[in-house]
Amino acid sequence: MEPLADHPGRPSVVAVVGSPRVAGNTSYLVDVALDELVRAGLAVEKIMLSEYRVLPCEGHDDCEDLPVCPLDDDAGAILERMYAADGLILATPVYYEDVSGQMKVFIDRNCFNNYHEVWLQARSVGLIAVAESTGVDEAVDSLRRFVALSSDKKVKPLSVTGLAYRAGDAAGNGPLIAAVRDMARAMAAALRPEAVRD
Numbered sequence: 632m633e634p635l636a637d638h639p640g641r642p643s644v645v646a647v648v649g650s651p652r653v654a655g656n657t658s659y660l661v662d663v664a665l666d667e668l669v670r671a672g673l674a675v676e677k678i679m680l681s682e683y684r685v686l687p688c689e690g691h692d693d694c695e696d697l698p699v700c701p702l703d704d705d706a707g708a709i710l711e712r713m714y715a716a717d718g719l720i721l722a723t724p725v726y727y728e729d730v731s732g733q734m735k736v737f738i739d740r741n742c743f744n745n746y747h748e749v750w751l752q753a754r755s756v757g758l759i760a761v762a763e764s765t766g767v768d769e770a771v772d773s774l775r776r777f778v779a780l781s782s783d784k785k786v787k788p789l790s791v792t793g794l795a796y797r798a799g800d801a802a803g804n805g806p807l808i809a810a811v812r813d814m815a816r817a818m819a820a821a822l823r824p825e826a827v828r829d
Protein backbone atom coordinates (compact mmCIF):
# COMPACT_ATOMS: atom_id res chain seq x y z
CA MET A 632 0.00 0.00 0.00
CA GLU A 633 1.37 3.43 -0.90
CA PRO A 634 2.09 5.71 2.04
CA LEU A 635 -0.38 8.53 2.58
CA ALA A 636 2.35 11.17 2.45
CA ASP A 637 2.68 10.51 -1.29
CA HIS A 638 -0.79 11.88 -1.98
CA PRO A 639 -0.92 15.47 -0.70
CA GLY A 640 -4.28 17.13 -1.23
CA ARG A 641 -6.21 13.90 -1.78
CA PRO A 642 -8.56 12.64 0.94
CA SER A 643 -7.03 9.68 2.67
CA VAL A 644 -8.46 6.59 4.31
CA VAL A 645 -6.53 4.48 6.80
CA ALA A 646 -7.71 0.94 7.49
CA VAL A 647 -6.62 -0.68 10.74
CA VAL A 648 -7.06 -4.45 10.69
CA GLY A 649 -7.14 -6.56 13.84
CA SER A 650 -6.76 -10.02 12.31
CA PRO A 651 -3.49 -11.95 12.52
CA ARG A 652 -4.44 -13.75 9.29
CA VAL A 653 -2.92 -11.79 6.43
CA ALA A 654 -4.95 -13.83 3.95
CA GLY A 655 -7.96 -14.09 6.24
CA ASN A 656 -11.53 -12.91 5.91
CA THR A 657 -11.20 -9.53 7.59
CA SER A 658 -8.14 -8.61 5.56
CA TYR A 659 -9.88 -9.72 2.36
CA LEU A 660 -12.93 -7.56 3.05
CA VAL A 661 -10.74 -4.56 3.85
CA ASP A 662 -9.00 -5.04 0.50
CA VAL A 663 -12.42 -4.98 -1.17
CA ALA A 664 -13.27 -1.71 0.59
CA LEU A 665 -9.91 -0.13 -0.26
CA ASP A 666 -10.23 -1.17 -3.89
CA GLU A 667 -13.52 0.70 -4.06
CA LEU A 668 -12.02 3.76 -2.39
CA VAL A 669 -9.03 3.81 -4.74
CA ARG A 670 -11.42 3.67 -7.71
CA ALA A 671 -13.06 6.80 -6.28
CA GLY A 672 -9.68 8.56 -6.21
CA LEU A 673 -8.86 8.33 -2.52
CA ALA A 674 -5.42 7.61 -1.09
CA VAL A 675 -5.54 4.54 1.12
CA GLU A 676 -3.31 2.75 3.58
CA LYS A 677 -3.89 -0.64 5.18
CA ILE A 678 -2.31 -1.38 8.55
CA MET A 679 -2.31 -5.00 9.72
CA LEU A 680 -1.77 -4.61 13.45
CA SER A 681 -0.22 -8.07 13.70
CA GLU A 682 2.65 -6.95 11.46
CA TYR A 683 3.68 -4.29 13.95
CA ARG A 684 4.85 -4.17 17.54
CA VAL A 685 1.99 -2.77 19.60
CA LEU A 686 2.45 -3.20 23.33
CA PRO A 687 -0.41 -3.17 25.82
CA CYS A 688 -1.07 0.01 27.82
CA GLU A 689 0.71 -0.12 31.18
CA GLY A 690 -2.01 1.80 32.97
CA HIS A 691 0.30 4.15 34.87
CA ASP A 692 -2.28 6.96 34.60
CA ASP A 693 0.44 9.55 33.96
CA CYS A 694 -0.51 10.33 30.34
CA GLU A 695 -1.51 13.90 31.20
CA ASP A 696 1.89 14.68 32.74
CA LEU A 697 4.06 13.06 30.05
CA PRO A 698 5.14 14.62 26.72
CA VAL A 699 5.02 11.27 24.91
CA CYS A 700 3.78 7.78 25.63
CA PRO A 701 6.73 5.99 27.27
CA LEU A 702 6.05 2.73 25.41
CA ASP A 703 8.63 2.42 22.63
CA ASP A 704 6.93 0.53 19.81
CA ASP A 705 5.06 1.08 16.53
CA ALA A 706 1.80 2.34 18.04
CA GLY A 707 2.80 6.00 17.88
CA ALA A 708 3.44 5.88 14.13
CA ILE A 709 0.19 4.00 13.50
CA LEU A 710 -1.77 6.46 15.63
CA GLU A 711 -0.23 9.43 13.84
CA ARG A 712 -1.42 8.16 10.46
CA MET A 713 -4.81 7.14 11.78
CA TYR A 714 -5.52 10.46 13.50
CA ALA A 715 -4.56 12.47 10.40
CA ALA A 716 -6.72 10.47 7.99
CA ASP A 717 -9.91 11.89 6.48
CA GLY A 718 -11.54 8.47 6.61
CA LEU A 719 -11.05 5.48 8.86
CA ILE A 720 -11.86 1.79 8.53
CA LEU A 721 -11.60 -0.40 11.61
CA ALA A 722 -11.92 -4.10 10.89
CA THR A 723 -11.78 -7.05 13.24
CA PRO A 724 -12.45 -10.76 13.36
CA VAL A 725 -14.77 -11.67 16.21
CA TYR A 726 -12.93 -13.32 19.09
CA TYR A 727 -15.07 -14.45 22.01
CA GLU A 728 -17.94 -12.30 20.77
CA ASP A 729 -15.87 -9.10 20.77
CA VAL A 730 -12.95 -7.52 18.93
CA SER A 731 -9.68 -9.46 18.61
CA GLY A 732 -6.97 -9.06 21.21
CA GLN A 733 -4.81 -7.22 18.68
CA MET A 734 -7.57 -4.66 18.14
CA LYS A 735 -8.30 -4.24 21.85
CA VAL A 736 -4.63 -3.68 22.72
CA PHE A 737 -4.47 -1.08 19.97
CA ILE A 738 -7.65 0.64 21.13
CA ASP A 739 -6.21 1.01 24.63
CA ARG A 740 -3.16 2.73 23.16
CA ASN A 741 -5.35 5.66 22.07
CA CYS A 742 -5.44 6.71 25.71
CA PHE A 743 -2.44 9.07 25.48
CA ASN A 744 -3.92 10.97 22.53
CA ASN A 745 -7.31 11.30 24.11
CA TYR A 746 -5.88 12.48 27.45
CA HIS A 747 -4.10 15.18 25.46
CA GLU A 748 -7.31 16.01 23.61
CA VAL A 749 -6.03 14.74 20.28
CA TRP A 750 -9.06 13.45 18.40
CA LEU A 751 -9.63 11.44 15.26
CA GLN A 752 -9.95 13.73 12.22
CA ALA A 753 -11.93 11.16 10.21
CA ARG A 754 -15.12 12.58 8.71
CA SER A 755 -16.24 9.15 7.59
CA VAL A 756 -15.77 5.88 9.45
CA GLY A 757 -16.49 2.31 8.34
CA LEU A 758 -16.51 -0.67 10.66
CA ILE A 759 -16.19 -4.34 9.66
CA ALA A 760 -16.60 -7.40 11.88
CA VAL A 761 -16.46 -11.03 10.74
CA ALA A 762 -17.36 -14.13 12.75
CA GLU A 763 -18.06 -17.78 12.24
CA SER A 764 -21.52 -17.42 13.76
CA THR A 765 -21.87 -15.16 16.84
CA GLY A 766 -20.72 -11.83 18.22
CA VAL A 767 -20.58 -9.51 15.21
CA ASP A 768 -22.94 -6.98 16.78
CA GLU A 769 -20.95 -6.93 20.01
CA ALA A 770 -17.67 -6.45 18.13
CA VAL A 771 -19.05 -3.62 16.00
CA ASP A 772 -20.51 -2.02 19.09
CA SER A 773 -17.07 -2.07 20.74
CA LEU A 774 -15.56 -0.37 17.68
CA ARG A 775 -18.41 2.14 17.59
CA ARG A 776 -17.90 3.06 21.23
CA PHE A 777 -14.17 3.47 20.66
CA VAL A 778 -14.82 5.89 17.78
CA ALA A 779 -17.30 7.86 19.90
CA LEU A 780 -14.71 8.18 22.68
CA SER A 781 -11.85 9.17 20.37
CA SER A 782 -13.58 11.64 18.08
CA ASP A 783 -14.98 15.11 18.70
CA LYS A 784 -16.76 15.15 15.34
CA LYS A 785 -19.92 13.24 16.25
CA VAL A 786 -19.20 11.02 13.25
CA LYS A 787 -21.78 8.26 12.71
CA PRO A 788 -19.88 5.14 11.61
CA LEU A 789 -21.16 2.91 8.85
CA SER A 790 -20.77 -0.80 9.47
CA VAL A 791 -20.82 -4.18 7.77
CA THR A 792 -20.95 -7.49 9.61
CA GLY A 793 -20.86 -10.95 8.13
CA LEU A 794 -20.25 -14.61 8.64
CA ALA A 795 -17.14 -16.41 7.42
CA TYR A 796 -15.02 -19.01 9.17
CA ARG A 797 -12.03 -20.45 7.35
CA ALA A 798 -9.59 -18.11 5.60
CA GLY A 799 -11.03 -17.64 2.14
CA ASP A 800 -14.68 -18.01 3.13
CA ALA A 801 -15.40 -14.30 2.76
CA ALA A 802 -14.17 -14.36 -0.84
CA GLY A 803 -17.10 -16.66 -1.65
CA ASN A 804 -19.70 -14.58 0.16
CA GLY A 805 -21.17 -12.38 -2.57
CA PRO A 806 -23.69 -10.48 -0.42
CA LEU A 807 -21.02 -9.68 2.16
CA ILE A 808 -18.64 -8.40 -0.52
CA ALA A 809 -21.43 -6.30 -2.02
CA ALA A 810 -22.22 -4.82 1.40
CA VAL A 811 -18.57 -3.89 1.92
CA ARG A 812 -18.42 -2.27 -1.54
CA ASP A 813 -21.59 -0.30 -0.75
CA MET A 814 -20.10 0.90 2.52
CA ALA A 815 -16.88 1.97 0.81
CA ARG A 816 -18.85 3.80 -1.88
CA ALA A 817 -20.80 5.65 0.81
CA MET A 818 -17.52 6.61 2.48
CA ALA A 819 -16.12 7.81 -0.82
CA ALA A 820 -19.26 9.86 -1.44
CA ALA A 821 -18.83 11.52 1.94
CA LEU A 822 -15.14 12.22 1.42
CA ARG A 823 -14.97 12.99 -2.28
CA PRO A 824 -18.52 13.59 -3.56
CA GLU A 825 -17.33 15.02 -6.90
CA ALA A 826 -15.73 11.67 -7.82
CA VAL A 827 -18.75 9.46 -7.11
CA ARG A 828 -21.39 9.44 -9.83
CA ASP A 829 -23.83 6.66 -8.82
Ligand SMILES: Cc1cc2nc3c(=O)[nH]c(=O)nc-3n(C[C@H](O)[C@H](O)[C@H](O)COP(=O)(O)O)c2cc1C
Nearest residue numbers: 650655656657724725726727728762763764765795
Ligand atom coordinates in the same frame (compact mmCIF):
# COMPACT_ATOMS: atom_id res chain seq x y z
C1 LIG B 1 -9.58 -16.98 19.39
C2 LIG B 1 -10.78 -17.04 18.48
C3 LIG B 1 -12.03 -16.75 18.99
C4 LIG B 1 -13.15 -16.79 18.16
N1 LIG B 1 -14.37 -16.46 18.69
C5 LIG B 1 -15.46 -16.49 17.89
C6 LIG B 1 -16.75 -16.15 18.40
O1 LIG B 1 -16.91 -15.78 19.57
N2 LIG B 1 -17.82 -16.24 17.57
C7 LIG B 1 -17.70 -16.66 16.28
O2 LIG B 1 -18.70 -16.76 15.59
N3 LIG B 1 -16.48 -16.93 15.73
C8 LIG B 1 -15.37 -16.87 16.51
N4 LIG B 1 -14.13 -17.14 15.98
C9 LIG B 1 -14.03 -17.40 14.52
C10 LIG B 1 -13.54 -16.15 13.73
O3 LIG B 1 -14.27 -15.01 14.06
C11 LIG B 1 -13.69 -16.42 12.22
O4 LIG B 1 -12.94 -17.54 11.86
C12 LIG B 1 -13.27 -15.22 11.39
O5 LIG B 1 -13.59 -15.48 10.04
C13 LIG B 1 -11.78 -14.96 11.49
O6 LIG B 1 -11.46 -13.84 10.70
P1 LIG B 1 -10.05 -13.73 9.95
O7 LIG B 1 -10.05 -14.75 8.85
O8 LIG B 1 -10.02 -12.35 9.46
O9 LIG B 1 -8.98 -13.96 10.97
C14 LIG B 1 -13.02 -17.14 16.78
C15 LIG B 1 -11.74 -17.43 16.27
C16 LIG B 1 -10.63 -17.38 17.10
C17 LIG B 1 -9.26 -17.69 16.53
